[in-house]
Amino acid sequence: MIPAAVAGISSEPIQSSSIDRILRAVREHLGTEIAFVSRYVENDEKELTHVDSDLDLPMGPGFRDPRENSYCWHIAEGRLPELIQDPADHPFTATMGITDFLPVGCHLNVPLRLSDGTLYGSFCCLSRTPDRSMNDRDVGVLRAFAALAVEQIETSLDYDYRSQRIDKRITKLIGDRAMQIHQQPIHSIKTGKPVGLECLARFPDAMMRGPDKWFEEAAEIGRGLELELLAVECALKSLETIPSDYYVSVNASPDTIMSGALHQVLERAGKTNLVVEVTEHQEVSDYAALKKALKPISEYARIAIDDVGSGYAGLRHLVDLAPDMLKLDMTLTRDIHQDLARCALVGAMVRFAEAIGSKLIAEGVEYAEEAEVLKKLGVEYGQGYYYAKPMPVEDAVKYLKRA
Numbered sequence: 001m002i003p004a005a006v007a008g009i010s011s012e013p014i015q016s017s018s019i020d021r022i023l024r025a026v027r028e029h030l031g032t033e034i035a036f037v038s039r040y041v042e043n044d045e046k047e048l049t050h051v052d053s054d055l056d057l058p059m060g061p062g063f064r065d066p067r068e069n070s071y072c073w074h075i076a077e078g079r080l081p082e083l084i085q086d087p088a089d090h091p092f093t094a095t096m097g098i099t100d101f102l103p104v105g106c107h108l109n110v111p112l113r114l115s116d117g118t119l120y121g122s123f124c125c126l127s128r129t130p131d132r133s134m135n136d137r138d139v140g141v142l143r144a145f146a147a148l149a150v151e152q153i154e155t156s157l158d159y160d161y162r163s164q165r166i167d168k169r170i171t172k173l174i175g176d177r178a179m180q181i182h183q184q185p186i187h188s189i190k191t192g193k194p195v196g197l198e199c200l201a202r203f204p205d206a207m208m209r210g211p212d213k214w215f216e217e218a219a220e221i222g223r224g225l226e227l228e229l230l231a232v233e234c235a236l237k238s239l240e241t242i243p244s245d246y247y248v249s250v251n252a253s254p255d256t257i258m259s260g261a262l263h264q265v266l267e268r269a270g271k272t273n274l275v276v277e278v279t280e281h282q283e284v285s286d287y288a289a290l291k292k293a294l295k296p297i298s299e300y301a302r303i304a305i306d307d308v309g310s311g312y313a314g315l316r317h318l319v320d321l322a323p324d325m326l327k328l329d330m331t332l333t334r335d336i337h338q339d340l341a342r343c344a345l346v347g348a349m350v351r352f353a354e355a356i357g358s359k360l361i362a363e364g365v366e367y368a369e370e371a372e373v374l375k376k377l378g379v380e381y382g383q384g385y386y387y388a389k390p391m392p393v394e395d396a397v398k399y400l401k402r403a
Contacts, residue, residue, distance in 0.1 A: 018152045019037055019049075019050045019149050019152050019153070020050055020052060022145055022148050022149050022152070023035040023036065023037065023050055023051075023052035023149075024052045025145065026125060026141065026142060026145040027052055027053075027125055029141060029145075030108070030125050030134075030138055030141065030142070031127075032106070032108070032125040032126055032127045033053060033054070033055055033126070033127040033128060034051070034052070034053040034055065034057065034124075034125070034126050034127070035051075035052045035053070035124065035125045035126075036048055036050060036051040036052070036124050037049050037050040037112070037121060037122070037123055037124075037149055037153075038070070038072060038121045038122050038124070039112075039120055039121035040067055040073075040119065040120070040121055041064065044066060044067055044068070045064045045065065045066055045067060046064065046065060046066070046067040046069075046070050046072060046073060046121070046122075047062065047063070047064045047121075048060065048061050048062065048063045048064075049061055049121070058101075069096065069097060069098055070098065070122075071084070071093070071096070071098070071104065071107055071109060071124075072109055072111075072121070072122035072124060073122075074092070075109045075110075075111065075122070076111040076119060076122065079092060080092060080093070082108065082109055082110055082139050082142075083107075083108055083134060083135070083136065083138070083139050084104075084106065084107040084108075085106055085130055085131060085132050085134055086105070086106070086130035086131075086132070087099050087104055087105070087107070087130075088130070102126075102128060103128050104126060104128070105126070105127045105128045105129035105130045105131065106126060106127045106129065106130055106131035106134055107124070107125075107126040108124065108125045108126065108134065108138060108139055108142050109122055109123070109124040109125075109126075109142075110122070110123050110139070110142055110143050110146045111123075112146060112149065112150055112153070113150070114150065114153070114154055115150075115154060116165070116169075116205075116208075116209065116213075116217075117205055117208045117209070118165060120150075120153060123142065123145070123146035123149055125142060163220075163221045166217045166218070166220065166221050167221055167223070170214075170217075170218055170221075170223050170226070170227060173203070173204070173214075173227075173230075174226060174227070174230055177230070177234070178203070178204050179201055179202070179203060179230055179231060179234050180201075180202040180203075180234075180392070181199050181200070181201065181202070181231075181234045181235050181237075181238050181392075181393055182199075182200045182202050182390040182391055182392055182393070182396075183197040183198065183199055183200065183238065183248070183390065183391060183392075183393055183396040184197065184198050184200060184383060184388060184389065184390040184391070185197055185383070185387060185388040185396065185399060185400070186198060186249075186361060186381055186382070186383045186387075187381065187382050187383070187387045187388075188380065188381060188382075189362070189371055189374055189375045189379055189380060189381060189382045190375060190380070192387075193403055194246065194387075194388075194399070194400055194403050195246065195247065195381060196246050196247035196248060196249060196275070196381075197242065197246060197247075197248050197249070197396055197400075198248075198249045198251075198277070198383065199231070199234075199235035199238060199248060199249065199250050199251075200251075200390050201214075201215075201231040201234070214227065215227060215228070224253070224255065224256070225255065225256055225259055225261060228251075228252060228253060228256045228262075229256070229261055229262070229265060231250070231251070232250050232252065232262065232265055233265060235248065235250045236250070236265070236269050236272070236274075238393045239269075239272055239273075239274070241393060241394070241397050242393075242396070242397065242400070243397075243400060243401075244273055245273075246273070246400055247273045247274065247275050247302070248272070248273065248274055248275070249274070249275035249276070249277050249304060250274065250275070250276060250277065251276075251277045251279050251306065252276055252277070252278060252279065253278075253279050253281065253282060254278060254279075254282060254284045254290050255282065257276075257278065257290060257293045257294060257297065258286075258289055258290055258293040260293065262276070262297060263293070263296045263297050263300075266297060266300040266301060267300065269300070270300075271300060272300070272301075274300065274301040274302070275301055275302045275303070275304050275324070275325065276297055276301045276302070276303055276304065277304045277305075277306040277327065278290075278294075278303065278304065278305050278306060278321070278323075279306050279307065280305065280306055280307040280308070280310070281307075284317075287317050287320055287321070288320075290321065291320055291321055291322075294321065302324035302325065303321070303322070303323045303324050303325070304323055304324060304325035304326070304327055304361070305318060305321065305323045305325070305326055305327065306327045307327065307329040307363075308326045308327055308328055308329060308349070309328055309329040309331065309332045309345075309349070310329035310331055315352065318352075318356070319356055322356070323356075323358050324357075324358060324359065325358055325359045325360075325361055326349070326353050326358045326359070326360050326361070327361045327362075327363055327383075328346065328349060328360065328361065328362045328363060328379070329363060329364075330363045330364020330384070331364075332345060332346055332349075332362075333346075333362045333363060333364045333365055333370060333374070333384070334364055334366070334370075335370070336370050336373050336374065337367070337369040337370055337372070337373045343373065343377065346362070346374070346377050346379065347377045347378075350377055350378040350379060354378075359380050359381060360378075360379050360380055360381070361379075361380070361381040361382070361383060362374050362379045362381070362382045362383070362384075363383050363384060364383075364384045365382040365383065365384030365385075365386045365387065366384050366385050366386050367386055368386065370386065371386055
């Protein structure tokens, strides 16, 4: 089905000479008579936005008709193939008026999907007579040109429309509480035993987009705080099943921390064996304000600084924030057994952590050789695929019980 955000488009068709040139190029390359881009709009209709043809056609840009009348929609729904050499090969096409009206002969079509997976419309080339020479390779060519068209479409979509799609998607996610929590165990490098878990947000379209994209888009439209708090609340819910002798960490951006909302959530949750990881994906303009905001939070959770070595905070700022834990970014951990410079830097971070009274956690540990070097350097904790991948909460509980 078309998401409501796309079905409700009412703005003028995208004007882009680039798309016209793309249509002309693919039509001439494939030798078809007509090429067009369409989009799905309100009232379950399809609208032509760009048409390239040397023929005198009965429809052009702006033409609308019910989407069910088009091959495009049924291809997107899987009822027709992307390549139709001859409509007579498919009994379903005989039920469609456009087959005889145009008429439709050879037809190649690929659905246009935006980068977030939303079905936008279709990219089509066709001729009025059948063509048995067309094959899957030609569909591949069409698909390549369609990808160029999508880039132009997304560039041309105005900010309000993009924001509307993001807003509706986030509203639905929050309303349905569709976020899931996966947990990745954190281990003592010395003993190999788990000591805690990091909670990681997972979204319904995890196969298409990573969680970072959700948080970036939420922040873009001013809803980053809501989404982060939902992740924290879902993570806190998972604590109910985790044995109390293991700590659980949650991520929070500096903006969320300084908003005061995170403190309220933790206050309602009460005392737990919790760690708040301050993410370093955004520059902090006022470390004094961040330090002040962390003080009441520290009554309910230990403080960790995430991605040390790749973020914005310098060593002086790390001292000022007085964290209980420092998490080394995986760029410092990766292949450390083959890199003397990384060894020297991590060794210095071990001494730095000791000096300020912090525990050091190495992220991204994937190989036994890396773990062995980290152990020799004095890093206390490790996290990464060498120990365990992120897993659903119920699996994490079983993992801890087997440890």
